[in-house]
Amino acid sequence: MPHPKPLRLFSYFRSGASWRVRIGLAWKGLSVPQTAIDLRTGAQSAADWRARNPQAMVPALELSDGTLLTQSLAILEWLEETHPANPFLPADPQARARIRAASLVIAADTHPIQNLGILKRIEALTSADHARQWAKETIAHGLAAFEALIARESGPYCFGARPTLADILLVPMLFNARRFGIDLADYPRIAEAEVACEPLPAFQSARPEQQPDADR
Numbered sequence: 001m002p003h004p005k006p007l008r009l010f011s012y013f014r015s016g017a018s019w020r021v022r023i024g025l026a027w028k029g030l031s032v033p034q035t036a037i038d039l040r041t042g043a044q045s046a047a048d049w050r051a052r053n054p055q056a057m058v059p060a061l062e063l064s065d066g067t068l069l070t071q072s073l074a075i076l077e078w079l080e081e082t083h084p085a086n087p088f089l090p091a092d093p094q095a096r097a098r099i100r101a102a103s104l105v106i107a108a109d110t111h112p113i114q115n116l117g118i119l120k121r122i123e124a125l126t127s128a129d130h131a132r133q134w135a136k137e138t139i140a141h142g143l144a145a146f147e148a149l150i151a152r153e154s155g156p157y158c159f160g161a162r163p164t165l166a167d168i169l170l171v172p173m174l175f176n177a178r179r180f181g182i183d184l185a186d187y188p189r190i191a192e193a194e195v196a197c198e199p200l201p202a203f204q205s206a207r208p209e210q211q212p213d214a215d216r
């Protein structure tokens with residue numbers, strides 16, 4: 001019997017959406033080889049990559065049958081369904097819905113409107129300063145909503161005593177927040193959750209500087 005192909009992650013070390021998937025894979029105890037798609041050189045738009053992922057983005061996860069999964073949340077949900085040990089969603093449907101809602105504040109309503117493509121477009125239409133201002137305001141607005149949602153929950157993580165999907169979404173977003181000069185002192189519950197996640201091996205190993213394509 002031939003061995004099934006191992007999983008393979010297509011990612012870029014600084015990509016926040018790739019970072020989410022790296023945390024999820026590590027949280028499930030999976031060590032997955034990576035192929036770098038260098039966003040600095042525009043590799044995401046190369047014809048061969050676009051043919052595989054028509055959205056011309058990372059991350060993507062290649063499965064053992066060759067199927068390419070895209071969209072970080074879809075990949076994380078696939079991981080949760082196929083690797084139920086170490087869950088990052090609880091069993092209670094109402095709690096799952098609250099966690100998904102907070103996660104989507106970042107994944108659907110914050111990150112996509114401050115990503116590289118959008119900022120380049122704003123810069124082309126106006127200026128680099130306007131693009132930075134847009135990113136800062138967008139992230140601050142999203143984090144304020146996220147903070148209010150998790151302030152209703154117990155800590156130290158976003159939703160109680162275990163990390164969940166919401167923590168996986170939050171930690172990479174904070175990297176961008178700092179990059180655009182946002183003071184996280186304004187978000188005490190977010191700061192608490194970040195401190196709780198920081199020492200966990202799955203969160204450590206997923207950090208940009210730990211990736212094979214990181215600048216050395």
Ligand SMILES: N[C@@H](CCC(=O)N[C@@H](CS)C(=O)NCC(=O)O)C(=O)O
Pocket residue numbers: 014015016017018039044056057058059070071072073107112115116117118
């Ligand atoms: N909603 C997508 C977002 C993916 C995304 O924004 N990827 C960025 C890197 S974090 C990207 O590939 N950008 C390339 C570009 O904008 O040209 C997901 O969650 O996977």
